[in-house]
Amino acid sequence: MRRSRMYMSRSFKRARYNPLPFIWKQMNVQFRLRALSIFSLGLLVVQPAVFSAVGYLLARMAGKAVPDLVHVIIGGGIMGLWSSLVFTSFFDISNDRREGILELIVGSPTSLSTVLAIRTLTNVLTGTLSMLLSFLVVLLFFRFSIPLQNIPYIAISLLVLMFGFWCIGLFLAHFRVVTRATGMFINYLELPVAILAAFMFPIEYLPRWIMWLSNSIPIRWGVTGLNSSFQPRIQSGTIWQDWGTSIGISLLYLIVTYFLSRKVRDMIRVSGELSSV
C-alpha cells in the first residue's frame, strides 16, 4: 500500500517540459536537408548571383563602373533569402506528405504549427547565408565601406527583416495546408513579391496605385529599413518608423496564421481531412 502510494506520487510528479531538445533536433534535421540539397544551393547562391550579375552588367551597359551596391548586390542576397524561404517553407508539408511522414508528425504530441514554426525559422536562418555572401561580395570585391556607427542600425534592420520573413514564411506554410490549390500559384509568387517589396531597386519606382499592396508586406518595410541603414546619414525617425511598421504588419500575419493553424487543427482532428493537407 505504502509502496504503491509512493509510485503514484512519483507518477504525478511531472517533468518540466524542455522545448530545447525538440527545437535543436528539428533545426538539425532541417539544416542537414538544406545543406545536402543542390536545390538550396541554386536558390541561395546561383539565383542571387545571377540577378546581381544582371544588375551589374546593366550598370556597365549604362556606362557605370560600379552599380548601386545596396540594391544590386545586397538586394540580390535578400532575393536569395526570399526565394529559398518561399520554396522551402511552402513545400515542406508537401514533401512530408510525399515521403509519408506527415502522419507521424501529426500523430506526435507536438502540434504541426510548432513544427512548422521551427522549420520556417531554420529556413530563414539558412537563407541568411545568401545575404551573408552578398555582404562579403560587397565588402571584399567592391571595397564598400560601412561607417561604424551604422552597424547597430544594420544589425537591427536585419533582425526586423528576418522576423518579417519568418512571419510570412509561417503564414505561407499554413496556407499550403489549408488549400492544396495554392501549389499552382506559389511558383509565380516569388517575383511579384520581390517587386512589391523592392528588393533590387528603390521602392519609389513602384507606381502609386500599387503601393497599398506593397505596404501590406512586412518585408517591404524591413528592406526599406535595411537600405536606409546603409546610408551615410541615417534619419533615425524614419528608420524607427520602418522597423515599427514591419514588426506591426508581421504580427498581423502571425495573428492570421494563428487562425489558419486552428483551421488546420480542425481539418486534421475534427473532420479527419489529413489527406487533404
Add this chain to the structure above:
Amino acid sequence: MMKRLSGEIRLYLASAWYSYRALYAWQKFGPYISVKLAFPLAQMLLFLFMGRLAGLKDPLYIVIGNILLLPATNGVAGVSMTISGERDFRTLPYLIASPASRGPLFLGRSLVHIVDGLFSTIGALLLGVLFFHVDLTHSNLTLTALCILLLSVTSCGLGLILGSLSLRTREAWTITSMVSMAFYILSGVNFPVAVLPKFLQAISYSLPLTRGIAAARQALNGADWLSIEPLVTGELLIGLVYIIAGYFLFIWFEKRSLVDGQIETV
C-alpha cells in the same frame, strides 16, 4: 519504312495527347491565363526596374528580350520536366522498359510545352503592347512568328540534354532551373551579348537561343529575311546539334543505367 514512320508519328501524337491530358486538360481557363500572364509581367517589370536603376535609356530592349525568352524557356524546361516528371511519378522505369522509340516518346510529350510557350509569348507580347508601348506597326510579324517557333523547337535540344540527367540524378530539374536562370545573362535578353566578357560571349554563342532571340528582335524591328537569314540558319544548325546530342546522351545514359542497374540511381 512508311509503316515505321507512321508508327513513330502516331507515338509522337499519342505522347503529346497524354501529356496534354495530364498537365493542362484539368486546368481552368481563368487561373491558367492569370498565371500565364503574371509571370512574364513580373519578370519584365523586375528587370525593367533594375534597368532604370542602372540608368538605361531604352527599357524596351529588356521588355522585348524577356518576351522572346519565353518560348525558349518553355522548350528547355518543358522537355526537361517531362523526363524528370516521369521519374518523380515513378513511371520512368515503365517507359524505359517499353519498346517505344525514345525520340517520339519524349519529344511528343514536349509538344504541349512548345504550344504553351507560344501562347505565353503571344500573351506577353500583348502585355508588352498594352503596358510598355511595344510598337508592332513596323514589325515583320511573319518572320517574328517564324523566329519564335524556331526558338521553341531549337531549345528542346538543350531540354533533352538536361532531362537526360534524370536517368542518373534526382537533381535534373534543379540543374535545369539553374541553366534557365543563366539565360538572363547569356542569351542577350537584358543586354547585348557584346557587354559580356569574351569567355561568356563564347558560351553565349554556343547556346541555341542567342541567335534566335537576336533574329526575332530584328524581325520585330522590321528586318527582312535577308538580314536575319544568317542568324536563323545558325540557330537552326546549333539547335539541331543540341537535339541530336540530347538524343544520343539519353540513349547512352539509358544503356549505362541498364548495364550498371542504376536507373533512378540517386
